[in-house]
Amino acid sequence: MNDIITMVIKRLGLGLLTIIVISLLIFVGVEALPGDLAEAILGQDATPETVAAFRKELKLDLPPHVRYFSWLGSFAKGDLGNSLANGRPVADLIEWRFANTMFLASSAAVIAVPLAVILGLLAALYRDTLFDKTISTTTLSAISFPEFFVAYILIALLSVKIVIFPSISNINDQMPFWHKIHAIILPSLTLTFIVTAHMMRQTRAAVINVLASSYIEMARLKGLKRMRVIVMHAFPNALSPVINVIALNLAYLVVGVVIVEVVFVYPGLGQLLVDSVAKRDIPVVQASGLIFAAVYISLNLLADILSILSNPRLLHPKSK
Amino acid sequence: MALTKLLRQSPLSARIGLAMILLNIFAAIFVPVIAPYGETEIVADVWLPSSMDHLLGTDHLGRDMFTRLLYGARNTIAIAFVTTLLSFFIGSLIGFFAAVVGGWTELTVSRIVDILMAFPTLIFALMALSVLGTSVISLIMVIAVLDSTRVFRLSRAVAMDINVMEFVEAARLRGEGILWVMRKEILPNAMPPLVAEFGLRFCFVFLFIASLSFLGLGIQPPTADWGGMVRENAGAITFGILTPLWPAGAIAFLTVGVNLVVDWFLKIASGLKD
Numbered sequence: 001m002n003d004i005i006t007m008v009i010k011r012l013g014l015g016l017l018t019i020i021v022i023s024l025l026i027f028v029g030v031e032a033l034p035g036d037l038a039e040a041i042l043g044q045d046a047t048p049e050t051v052a053a054f055r056k057e058l059k060l061d062l063p064p065h066v067r068y069f070s071w072l073g074s075f076a077k078g079d080l081g082n083s084l085a086n087g088r089p090v091a092d093l094i095e096w097r098f099a100n101t102m103f104l105a106s107s108a109a110v111i112a113v114p115l116a117v118i119l120g121l122l123a124a125l126y127r128d129t130l131f132d133k134t135i136s137t138t139t140l141s142a143i144s145f146p147e148f149f150v151a152y153i154l155i156a157l158l159s160v161k162i163v164i165f166p167s168i169s170n171i172n173d174q175m176p177f178w179h180k181i182h183a184i185i186l187p188s189l190t191l192t193f194i195v196t197a198h199m200m201r202q203t204r205a206a207v208i209n210v211l212a213s214s215y216i217e218m219a220r221l222k223g224l225k226r227m228r229v230i231v232m233h234a235f236p237n238a239l240s241p242v243i244n245v246i247a248l249n250l251a252y253l254v255v256g257v258v259i260v261e262v263v264f265v266y267p268g269l270g271q272l273l274v275d276s277v278a279k280r281d282i283p284v285v286q287a288s289g290l291i292f293a294a295v296y297i298s299l300n301l302l303a304d305i306l307s308i309l310s311n312p313r314l315l316h317p318k319s320k
Numbered sequence: 321m322a323l324t325k326l327l328r329q330s331p332l333s334a335r336i337g338l339a340m341i342l343l344n345i346f347a348a349i350f351v352p353v354i355a356p357y358g359e360t361e362i363v364a365d366v367w368l369p370s371s372m373d374h375l376l377g378t379d380h381l382g383r384d385m386f387t388r389l390l391y392g393a394r395n396t397i398a399i400a401f402v403t404t405l406l407s408f409f410i411g412s413l414i415g416f417f418a419a420v421v422g423g424w425t426e427l428t429v430s431r432i433v434d435i436l437m438a439f440p441t442l443i444f445a446l447m448a449l450s451v452l453g454t455s456v457i458s459l460i461m462v463i464a465v466l467d468s469t470r471v472f473r474l475s476r477a478v479a480m481d482i483n484v485m486e487f488v489e490a491a492r493l494r495g496e497g498i499l500w501v502m503r504k505e506i507l508p509n510a511m512p513p514l515v516a517e518f519g520l521r522f523c524f525v526f527l528f529i530a531s532l533s534f535l536g537l538g539i540q541p542p543t544a545d546w547g548g549m550v551r552e553n554a555g556a557i558t559f560g561i562l563t564p565l566w567p568a569g570a571i572a573f574l575t576v577g578v579n580l581v582v583d584w585f586l587k588i589a590s591g592l593k594d
Contacts, residue, residue, distance in 0.1 A: 018438045152568055255443060277535075278536060
């Protein structure tokens, strides 16, 4: 048990370190910006006074290392600074959009995870049959499609040809739950389609890998029933890779949401991030980017920890 | 020849994939000859349906969609190809170097790459582009550097295996330098896995650039580019006009083709196990 706790703490530390290093990279990146940020944003005809006031507002008049730590400190306290575009606090802009993004991502995950695992298992068990080949070809094409291609096909079919779902997913807090669900059906389907394809392929590969191992062959040669081989011998060993696949794809889902949000003009964090990149609204980009990264890194961490918990052999990696 | 023999044994899916890629390359090379109009030439009314004059209709400014699609093939594929090449150059150079030198250098570089890889690439690229501004050069640089981390992983692993072979040791004892060992001993032996990986990375880079252009942060208009063309014409879809599906479909078409071929390569590389 102690081994596991040490391992979890180690991984958490590593994740935190990653985020800190990345925040430092972002900070240095902004520092290295050609010219002065204040002049770049205020334009040519800004008076020296407004430039000075703006620099003070952004704390550009302090030395870099002081600024970095004060930025990190206020970030930890939940003060994300103000948007350059409209002066509103970044935290206000981000809060409900982040909730919207998580709502969309989890709606897709709820369908995609069970569907992908079942399809992947079936494809692995009935390998090289027509069923498996159909599924493999479909998913190979699906993972090659850009998200927006799937999205626009769905819009053309389900929003224009047959008018049942809106092509613009506008939601707000006052809407009843079912109206919200109705509004996000199309973006959610798009995400489900793409993520299921990825997850299913990896599940299939993981299960086939287990089925190819010698203890499974041994169990079969002993004359055990097919069901018993799968449930007692294959399943416990396939669990670890499959859990890993799920968590990794959820991480992918959180990032894949960006493009889908833009297609459906969904008021989420991804849409905000893309808009702010175009406007070069750096405080908003930094904050929303770091939030995306933190969720992504946490899910990856979770993947690591869960797969080690379900397969204790990974606690003692063989040294190469 | 070995190549023709390999092709004759190839499965149908790989042949279809190859044909799809060749069609795209053909279009990209011979655009000026095939294209009926100019890249940015306004020739008719906006969003016309398909006709004999305009095979795929016209776009949001009244430019010929078929022409734009062909020029898009040239621009999009060329930029993705250059980016992938650059990514392989950076990734394999550092990867081989880390493997051959070993010790602290290898450990430090590997840790840095681990940290970079832990960060979602799309988010990283968006943040980098907000700082650097959007231009084709910064796009290529950002994506190549981000993608080279994957190439680094593979080339380091492959080079580590080769590095312990007798012929490398012999070269070392002869007194050859690090660069010579990397170029003459490691590179030729690391080629097969790197080539299969090239297809995969190209797909990834190509989709990545298309996505960024779709978000309006990649290749800028009026240059014809598939991702950007989807964005420009996206509004048409709500009127039941399918114009934006052409460039989006073209992106899907090429990636499916490359994936079919890569799938076959990977099967050969893994010794026909699966």
